[in-house]
Amino acid sequence: MEHIRTPKVEQVKLLDRFSNKSVIGTLHLTATHLIFVESNSTSAQEIWILHHHIASVEKLSLTTSGCPLLIQCRNFRLVHFVIPRERDCHDIYSSLLRLLRPVSYDELYAFSYNPKQNDQQREEGWQLIDLAAEFERMGVPCDQWQLTDVNREYKVCETYPRDLYVPITASKPIIVGSSKFRSKGRFPVLTYFYQEKKAAVCRCSQPLSGFSARCLEDEHMLQAISKSNHNSRYIYVMDTRPKLNALANRAAGKGYENEDNYSNIRFQFVGIENIHVMRGSLQKLLEVVGTRSLSMTDYLVGLENSGWLRHIKAIMDAAIFLAKAVTVEGASVLVHCSDGWDRTAQVCALGSLLMDPYYRTIKGFMVLIEKDWISFGHKFADRCDQLDPDPKEVSPIFTQFLECVWQLTEQFPQAFEFSEWFLIQIHEHVHSCQFGNFLGNSQRQREVLQLKERTYSLWAHLLSEKQNYLNPVYSPSFAESHPVLEPSTQACHFKFWRNMYHQYDRSMHPRQSILKQVLTFKESNRELEGTVQALKTKLQKFGVSTSPLKEDAPASTDGERTVEGSSATENGYGELTGSFGSKNEPAVVTLEFGVARMTC
């Protein structure tokens, strides 16, 4: 609290990003949130912005109506306040600057957030996702794969989890030797096992091969992976980087596998760009779509120049390659990039999701993120700018993964148990630092921070409001007929994800949501089924036997649904339908009209 100089400012103007509209309200600054409450009592919208969500605060030059303050958020919200007195504006500005730069983990919201649960509930929340059980579900350990305790103390690789699965023929010396030949000690380990063909998806970092170095243990390691799969005589090694990048790494003593040294490997580059390119790409995309009165030409040219969809397509192409190698050829695949925690995580996770319908359920998707992203050490703290930011480490790698999943939901509307709001909500919390899951860069660091003791799990929270995230047309039988998804990767089938990047720009969205409407119908169906039952019971008391009708059977598809009304979440889910009634005309039209009138 000591950083807050002015907790409350009145008569603040909030400008709409895309129109000339504005509302007046009061700005409150708390230890965790910046809150704007509209003064107009009839609509009185409230905007809550978590300090952790703020990416940048900018004080613009003084105008006649006051001092403008521009706040850009990591969840793509952009708010533009005009504060009447410059002094207040400066106070807010400097408080925010301090608040959005926490210097220690203890300052993060997760350590003060208390959802009024007791310790037992909190522990249960953390126990929801059990990765050992997940590997068991895949059929591991088995006669070819075993759990190794080599990393129990994080001695071999401190960015890997404790529990790792390796081929049974990979002895400890081989593992240790291999790890010394791999960047950051990230040796090849199992991440997904395709039981049907006994094919494995393994991940690692680049080999320290330089121009000529080799490592027998590492070669043995790949040999062991290859031998564990009797269905295929070779394994694929996917280097997810562009070839040029991999070549450049050789000069630094790193590089890629020399096919001459490894027997039976098929080496493949897939050309996903690095974190710096991705960061620049998103920045360009946001610049373009944030332009007022954007013309169609500038939009499409900007979309192209940002390269964003090109990158999304590259990741999708790589995942499809992986899924095909495993499911069609029955070959095992080893995936790596440089350090094996960005592109590798994207490709392994997305590839697994294409192969395994379980990951397309709400619970399964949580497991997937927990496994390929959290436990294998995607550096969430660095990539999402949680603490002590190094701007060069920030990159929307995880956002891209979520977007790839969204693109799939568009092509396969019945394949996913969840709707896009689930993805958006996860994205929200990756940056919110409200829950412990995504804090820190590795499992080891999370243990040091005692997150399980001191914070709450996001997954329990999301499951508690599961009904908000359901996809009403999800069909479990779709998974049976389409165990492996084969999406189209034609360029024209990739779309701009408006609900993510314009989540808070209400004027851009459909004023009526099909999703919300169908969810309401499903909800209503469930209630009506209950009513029918109750009425029949009553009728039976009168001695009327009701004929069994087909709708008597409870609908099996939504058995686990609860009937409680969904609370409007902060992500605009509730706002969308609320805005219907066309109170506001679309901004762009107003603007154009204004321009038009001036030219008269």
Next chain:
Amino acid sequence: MEFAELIKTPRVDGVVLHRPFMPTVEGTLCLTGHHLILSSRQDTTEELWLLHANIDSTEKRFVGSLGTIIVKCKDLRVIQLDIPGMEECLNIASSIEALSTLDSVSLMYPFFYRPLFEVIEDGWQSFVPEESFKDLESMTDEWRLSEVNKDFSLCPSYPSLLTVPKDIDDESLCKAASFRHGGRFPVLSYYHKKNAMVMMRAAQPLTGTNGRRCKEDEKLINATLCAGKRGYIIDTRTIAVAQQAKARGGGFEQEANYPQWRRIHKAIERSNVLQDSLIKLVEACNDQSHSMDRWLSKLEASNWQSNVKEILTTACLAAQCIDREGASVLVHGTEGTDSTLQVTSLAQIILDPACRTIRGFEALIEREWLQAGHPFQQRCAQSAYSNGKPRSEAPVFLLFLDCVWQILRQFPCSFQFNENLLIMLFEHAYASQFGTFLGNCVAERGKLQLSQKTVSLWSWVNRPQELERFLNPLYEPNNLVIWPSVAPQSLLLWEGVFLRWNRSTKCLDEAYQEMVHIIEYNKELQNKVNSLRRQLAQLETEDSPLQTP
């Protein structure tokens, strides 16, 4: 019969049909006067029946004696026929070529088509001007139905009955007509009941370079203004284009002569530009080898989405003048038969909930497109694959449908119809068994005796069995004005038309069916609850006398 002369080879066996995302079919190819038929003679596989009129262009290739004909259709589908035998292939190709480019309207299929269904309601009589005038009369008495164009001599492209201000006599109308391009003097397009504002449409005034004026024209449009009120003239052309039009005798309303009107210029492209845009768009959509960058740049270069945005923006502007500003509006471009109609019809969809019902939408198309004289036959003679020099082809109507689809996407619960209706209208505007879209104006349709000799599209669509396919299960009547967003991020490529043949829609169709099922189940349950409640209430009333002392 002339057709027989054009058909050099009426049937070929062993022809293989290739269609994207569908299994190949081997069978017999037959050519009739109006159809290309391919049948495998097995019950399980579907037969191909393709109207010659639907064929936009053909290409042939030979590998040895195996010939291949690529048939590109006006509905944007591309199919491939492998025909054994060079001679057969050449014969088939030239027959198709000849049959698909017949010049005479009276040889078109609608004149030969006999419906297999019973016509319950004759679509030719479903939407007559007298009926819509009755609706207007119930709201206002400021307007009258004029027969001044009874013999189509005043304005060949207008219908015989026109709604004009009550105080303007036919003589003034004649003078105003002589001052407007093609005789298209200002007539009523839409009456906004909420605030009694109106939208009129016309063609450009013939001011020419020396600034001609016409008192009757001024009087005519001023008669639509309430005392002290001002109106807006929306010229769909840029000021530069409008200026150029003066040199050819056209022009725009001078402020000095129309002091009560404010003129606004927009930039809707002319029809020949639009045709080029369609060709480029379809080319981009059909090339599946594009990298992301190339695709986006081709999509941009086609300008199609820009055209959609501009048309929608102009329609929103017109609607806004009427509903928000409380002003009357006059819309025109050059001829008043293309961009003008796009704007007036879309504005009505935004403003008038009635236009969002199936019946109302049909009436809108009848009123604002067919009777208003959009030259369908000229505009839809060729589609995106035409090789020849475009004469007057242009996807003006398709762009309108695209814009309706955009609004439908943004207000998915406010329309009684779904996307299928829009796609169906696109198909039938270009090739159809029905006579509705033949001819270029009411006068031409009369000469062709379409209402006697052909079946109306509406006779077919409005049958309950057919309507079902076009109903939007999410529809809930919404009496509000619906304001679409015209931000580029809110406007999508209409996949249902442009990517229709290069994607598999199975997953999307099944998801749609599931949605329909959920909603139907809801109705079923609701009925069940009601009937049980009634039953219970009955039992309770029967019981109650016993319980009360």
